[in-house]
Amino acid sequence: METAEPVALRRPQFHFAAGAQGGIGELIDFYYEDEQGQWCFEYRYADGSGAGAAVSRDLVHWHEATVQTRKELTGGKDSQAPPCIVELPIVNDPNLTKWLRLHENHTYDIGEWDGESFITDGEPATLCYGVDSERLACGKGRLILAGLSLGSSGRLLVLTELSMRRSAQGSARLHAAPVGELHNLRVWQREWTVADLHEQHPFNESLQFRMAPGEWPDIRILPAEDGEPDAITSNLLDVHLDINAVAQSYLLEIVLYGLKIVVEMSEFASTIRCNGAATTLAMREVSLKLRLLLDQTSMEIFAGDGEALLSISVTPDYEQQRNLKLHCQSGTIQSVAVDVYGLRSTEPSPPERLLIEAAHPAEDHVIYQSESYSIYSHRVEDTVYGEPPAYVPDRNTILSPTRAVEEFVWRKNWANDMTRVIDRGNVWHPQAEIAKLPDLHTGHATIDAAYRLAADVFYRCGSPEFARPGEEGMWTAGQFQGPGEGFGVWVRDTTHIAIRSGNLLDPAGARASLLFTTKDGFDNGVDGTAMPIVGIWDYYLATGDLTLVQQTWPNLKSRIAKLEESFDADQGLVPADQSTSNDAFPEPEAGGFCLATETYFMESFRAMSRMGVLMGEPEEQVRSWAEIGERLLQGIQRQYWNDEAGYFTSGPIGSESYREGYWESAGQEMAMWPRYGIATPEQRQRILNRLPEVAMNEFGVNVFPYREETNHFAGAAWIVWTSGMAAAAGREGRLDLLMTLIAQQVRNSVMTKTFYEVIDYKTGKAWRWPGQLWHAAGFISYFYFGVLGIEYDEQGMTITPAVPETLRDLRLDHLRYREAVLNIAVHGFGTKFRMTCDGEQLDVIPTSLKGEHCIELWAI
Structure with a gap:
């Protein structure tokens, strides 16, 4: 839950304000430093006590620093004036460029420049962005405008990137927008589309709320009171309004956290007012885009395509009015698209x-x-x-x-x-x-x-925190919507988790989850029939617990029988129109036999043959499973390896995948x-x-x-x-x-x-x-x-390390293997090691090992 400081203690949270000497009084210089890869600006303190400097790599997070000023870098010469004539490409017509000439009185011209004379396309326009807003910095192919807040607050305004765009009428127009790096501060988003906004139909939404489980897979958005630990809100906002009006005249009142912004649209212009400040935008069409950037002590408004900018010192009402209101007091607005982003602070x-x-x-x-x-x-x-x-x-x-x-x-x-x-x-x-x-x-x-x-x-x-009812003690596939509404147990996911360390890491959770998938669980993949077989066999090899095989054996036999019925003897494969990585779209390019899924079908037959021996199945049945597993292995090796590509393709010989050399990672793995x-x-x-x-x-x-x-x-x-x-x-x-x-x-x-x-x-x-x-x-x-190169089979566990130098001398403590607990210590790095168990050399950790043991791996 985010709280608000007392008004007197509030400081900007994503605007830079010098930490001492009353804030920033004047910008001295603003530039990009190629060698260090950072943006720099130098300034004088508001109380006249001296000068300071700040640096940033992303134009958002600024750090006070001691840097060489340009005066020092140029041997004592005065700082050069900021660039005033700059060539800009036209974003939506990249083959053309225009020149921007910026004047010290916050006006600018767009036109042509031949190195000596500037020919304007029209009358000068105004782009007033605080004070000192003629400060431009060029770097990394970008043109950034800086300005200071009006008044005594002494803070840097959100830096603005300038670009040129061609209007629908064909003329070049200057576009100003907050730097894109500001998007990295976004932590949540709410969106609404408001239709028919008029005096009798206002809009009012709270920006303080909480989440609660709904009917799976949905969630509910509920009101949240002050002090609730799970309340979601933010003191800092980035609000986008896209206003489409019926006529050219309306009066819209926007109230954000108690701050009133009035937009008045007339036949000739749009006027935006807030806290005694105002800006005007020439009327071109009945739609209007507004962007409001709210900090704890200030708000910036970008209107139109950034043609009008407004910066205001404000005091948001965090205690009583954490909401957004839209009230059209005259006229009718056809629709307003509202996007609100909560922002995080840049200050730790x-x-x-x-x-x-x-x-x-x-x-x-x-x-x-x-x-x-x-x-x-x-x-x-x-x-x-x-x-x-x-x-x-x-x-x-x-x-x-x-x-x-x-x-x-x-x-x-x-x-x-x-x-x-x-x-x-x-x-x-x-x-x-x-x-x-x-x-x-x-x-x-x-x-x-x-x-x-x-x-x-x-x-x-695996804890109750995210468990669905009836699935306690099992692996939910992911945390999904939050406490009380995890993803649940999925057939495919459970086996993938199990064979990728789950059977070693959490045997109890593995057992409960794998057992559940033989009779329930989400199953939306073409590989679902095979997956429990593969996971349960790996579980037995890792734990030595045969009871899970015994408990699920009738189900596993039923599953393999279905796969046996589907086996295409002519192709030597089992039909599979999707990879195990995909449950969303068909893959016709694989010719109906996707590599990834074939590998799990192969392993399910091989696993059944080996479990069949343990379960006392007739020799003929065991041999049949083994033979199909071998045929699938050979079919994969022969039909999917593409020597020209240098890897296995996602489909067999004759498919588009094989012909074009398509790589699909789950099958390749x-x-x-x-x-x-x-x-x-x-x-x-x-x-x-x-x-x-x-x-x-x-x-x-x-x-x-x-x-x-x-x-x-x-x-x-x-x-x-x-x-x-x-x-x-x-x-x-x-x-x-x-x-x-x-x-x-x-x-x-x-x-x-x-x-x-x-x-x-x-x-x-x-x-x-x-x-x-x-x-x-x-x-x-x-x-x-x-x-560590761990592998395990019926004979025991082998460890064949491949240790990068960065990981030299690593340790893995308390690894459970069957009835043993292994503390594994690596000495050195590389790919050649000898292994000892409690000081005695060995090559294979036997399945019969019990109790706690020290496994040491010595580089040779």
């Missing part, structure tokens, strides 16, 4: 400042660096999400603000998308109960915290996972070589890299489908790829403090549903099956 609280200090030890080296982000032992810096970095003072603490924009209604698209935020605070600590789960120690707080975050998701998704024996070592090496070329960028692995559209499957990276890739990278000694996979998800999880369902492959931003358990399991699997 005093306790957060202490955590930031703790996350800055004397030495904090970069442990992984990519184009868009850098991972240190105690922080992650990321240009995609912008400032501030995510700080990790210790392995149990992450300080990172909300990075996603929370939605409360379904998007109006075919996928019914929504992005939710469960934990809205800036600081994450794990639940104490994760002490029951295996624990990883790498010596880097960022990596350890990411692992413990995944373990925390594991615990919470299974084909290259050493556990399942599909790819040869040489094929694995070629696939790993092709991975960064075809499907992997710095943010993750694209599920469907060949599809051009963008949705939650295409143009999307999903962690779950990369477990086998990490295992393959470890097996083939590709420590570079293994470390990249780990770093991608350390960055992703630490920045967002959760594991979202989707990472946008192009932008790197995570969205949709938080606390996705199969992604947490997939991340943990990187360490179990990739770094």
